[in-house]
Amino acid sequence: MGQALFHGFDEAAATLAGAAAITGRDLGALMRRGPSSVLTRTGSAQVAVTTVSLAALAVLRARAVAYDAVAGHSVGMLAALAAADVLDPADAIALAARRGTIMDALPLGGSMVSVAGLASPIAVDVVRMVRRRTGSAVVVGLVNGPQNVVVSGEEAGVAEAVRALHEAGSSSAVPLTVSHAFHSPLMSGARPAWQDVVAAQPLRNARIPVLADSTGEPLISQRAIREFLVEQLTSPVRWDLVCRHLCASGEREAIEMGDSKALRSLGLPYEQLRVTTMAAPQFLASLRDPGRTPLRLAGRTI
Incomplete structure (x- = not known):
């Protein structure tokens, strides 16, 4: 480095x-x-x-x-x-x-997953709906581009959000190696x-x-x-x-x-x-x- x-x-x-x-x-x-x-x-x-x-x-x-x-x-x-x-x-x-x-x-915990292939505004809306439905502390922590977001928050909520994003049309989901869920509640x-x-x-x-x-x-x-x-x-x-x-x-x-x-x-x-x-x-x-x-x-x- x-x-x-x-x-x-x-x-x-x-x-x-x-x-x-x-x-x-x-x-x-x-x-x-x-x-x-x-x-x-x-x-x-x-x-x-x-x-x-x-x-x-x-x-x-x-x-x-x-x-x-x-x-x-x-x-x-x-x-x-x-x-x-x-x-x-x-x-x-x-x-x-x-x-x-x-x-x-x-405290250690939470997760982050990079999701691509779905328009970022749609991805933000999908994750917001998952949060409202589940009560989990999960958000889009990073919007890196037109079809590139990172979901961040409690592990169960992130997993559910990734599933919902896949159903909405995302093409890939890559877990990030992190110790905490950054840019999240x-x-x-x-x-x-x-x-x-x-x-x-x-x-x-x-x-x-x-x-x-x-x-x-x-x-x-x-x-x-x-x-x-x-x-x-x-x-x-x-x-x-x-x-x-x-x-x-x-x-x-x-x-x-x-x-x-x-x-x-x-x-x-x-x-x-x-x-x-x-x-x-x-x-x-x-x-x-x-x-x-x-x-x-x-x-x-x-």
């Missing part, structure tokens, strides 16, 4: 060293060797993902890459806020560590502690628009950002709305910070939007070309 960045760019290596100092953990060894059972736990994964995203940001900034707005998917919003100068990168790493620890402390137990952390964290107004992953709308004021950070724990991710906003605003080019291709894949249904991933070796090589000036960054997902 992040090895091409950490070994190829001094700025990225410095970000990793700083993250290790902030967290008191050898994140480099964890991302290099695992074990995956530790790395994939939310207490580790969130800070690791944020560190890789911020390492990528440091590389881009060192090369004066221009961008006029940012967006982040789930915990990727913390890196996006750093890119918009709402937070210092060190504070974003510390917040990611606290966020992961707080969520990791919740099962995360509400983490809100009080996280709200205290967010309340104590100094924030600045955004230098450029930060697109909220729950609405696709820009956040600017520190007050709005603070409220968003708390609500985000139990709000659905609406990456479809983020992509629609980018297209409607006339933006055509985006960079996925980090070492993943996930957001590039999620951008494919939107023909107007061209997403380049920093996971591509040719893109990393191009960063040594000072003539390249991408327009927009997108935070890495978890």
Whole structure:
């Protein structure tokens, strides 16, 4: 995880060293060797993902890459806020560590299933009906595209929702390997502690628009950002709305910070939007070309 960045760019290596100092953990060894059972736990994964995203940001900034707005998917919003100068990168790493620890402390349970092949508005309605009928805490926790949702919540409710979505015409259902049901009501137990952390964290107004992953709308004021950070724990991710906003605003080019291709894949249904991933070796090589000036960054997902 992040090895091409950490070994190829001094700025990225410095970000990793700083993250290790902030967290008191050898994140480099964890991302290099695992074990995956530790790395994939939310207490580790969130800070690791944020560190890789911020390492990528440091590389881009060192090369004066221009961008006029940012967006982040789930915990990727913390890196996006750093890119918009709402937070210092060190504070974003510390917040990611606290966020992961707080969520990791919740009782294990719940599930998440990625469902494709059914129009997302229909999928949302189907899951809403299942929740009303069964009383189960199950929701569409992520709308990642026109026919791509993730169902999240209590295991029995998720199973029932997946069955109902199949009957409605979905083509696939893939269980996700997670410890908790993120972006669902099962995360509400983490809100009080996280709200205290967010309340104590100094924030600045955004230098450029930060697109909220729950609405696709820009956040600017520190007050709005603070409220968003708390609500985000139990709000659905609406990456479809983020992509629609980018297209409607006339933006055509985006960079996925980090070492993943996930957001590039999620951008494919939107023909107007061209997403380049920093996971591509040719893109990393191009960063040594000072003539390249991408327009927009997108935070890495978890």
